[in-house]
Amino acid sequence: MNILAIGDIVGSGGVNYTLSKIDGIIEKYNVDFVIANAENSASGNGITKEIAQKLINAKVDVITLGNHAFSKKDVVNLLLNMPVIRPINYPEKTVGEGFYIKEKKGKKIAVINAMGRLNLLNIDCPFKAVMRKVNQIKEKCDIIIVDFHAEATSEKIAFANYLDSDVCAVFGTHTHVQTADERILPGGTAYITDIGMTGPIDSILGVKKDIIIRRFLTQMPEKFYQAEGKNELRGVVFEIDDKTNKCVNIVRVKE
Template sequence: MRILMLGDVVGKVGREAAETMLPTLKEMYSPDFTIVNGENAAAGLGITPEIAKSLLRNGADVITLGNHTWNRRDIVPYLDQEPRILRPANYPPGTPGCGYRVYTAQNGVRVGVANMMGRVFMEALDDPFRTADKILESFRGQAKISFFDFHGEATSEKTAFGYYLDGRASVVVGTHTHVQTADERILPKGTAYITDVGMVGPQDSIIGMNAEIVVQKFITQMPNRFEVAEGGVVLCGIVADVDPDTGHATQIQRVQIRDIH
């Protein structure tokens, strides 16, 4: 069972690159299931129903989100209408949408997917660790394979989450910082892990934003409206192989393609 995951899609240039490259990536890696983090797809902040529909139409099986979930008002009702888009599961009860579901991959294997958000340097949400326990219990008997997108700022929190779920989740990947880390590995008890998948966005940028504007913000400390950068795109992701009988990962590899125009 092979799962392809693309990191945070940033702006129009990022989503155009993702949609253009997904058929090529599927031909290269032959994934059975594809996940895309789309929380920055609408001009760098949030996602709209139209963008979500386009990503799903062009090859994503599931879209995960993060701390910019609510930046576009029209996405709120859509979260209750479209089961293939997930917002962080540790938002309080009663929040629109859902944070985890079980899906059927192209090869007929059932896959549980969950979207979580960290709390270090982030919003004060419910405990993602105990929330994950409840999610895994709900997956029991429905899907042996489980995939967690942990949207967080701190590498320590992401790593702790990976070890907490080691042997219980099939794959744990970090998103949010937009910088792909080089620590992909199989943890001791069989969980595939990487601290951050990276982004699909402008490579000549600061995490996808216009570098000059961001630098000026650091220098002056004055409020400034960030803009998605232009130019060539870097596409970052991972491919993970999972044994469908045990739910344990057997391989994880980084994907990084630069200079996409």
């Protein structure tokens, strides 16, 4: 089984580019299941019902979010009625779920979304929250994949090693820069620090360059506007052995 994870989709350019490329990527890599992080898909800040529906119609099986999960009002409806999940370590009474289970090709696949705390929100511990859920669902799931939306590389690596052997794969999102450290950890869990961004290439993490440069020069706040121009899609494909349900190969995607 091959599972595709698409990196943070940024703005309308990233959404439209994903829609134009996804069929070709699915065919090229013989993909069976698709995860997409779309927390920046609505003008770089959150997600809307229209965008979520477009991605689902385009064969995305589950949409993950992050620190911008609740930036748009209609996300509540999405979390309750669509395969859209928010970080599992939000407080207990937060609307929505932090995991999603779907059967594909005879395999029950669970996707868990979690968020780091270093330089992000002061929410519940992602390590404990994810492990609790893993222990609850591991007997009824064949494959567990975790999207860890986090800023700090150290937190991501520690998180993956904490879950090593308990989940099939951990991939990082949020920084918008694809890393080249993909590997299989000693316990068998596949890991990559960040799968990258799907959005405008000539930008600073998806935002117009002059805005970000001015912020660094002046230290003054300024509204972000999404960059335009040529886009690219970044992500990874996890190749999973059908007999062991373990990842045997990780392929970085750049289209």
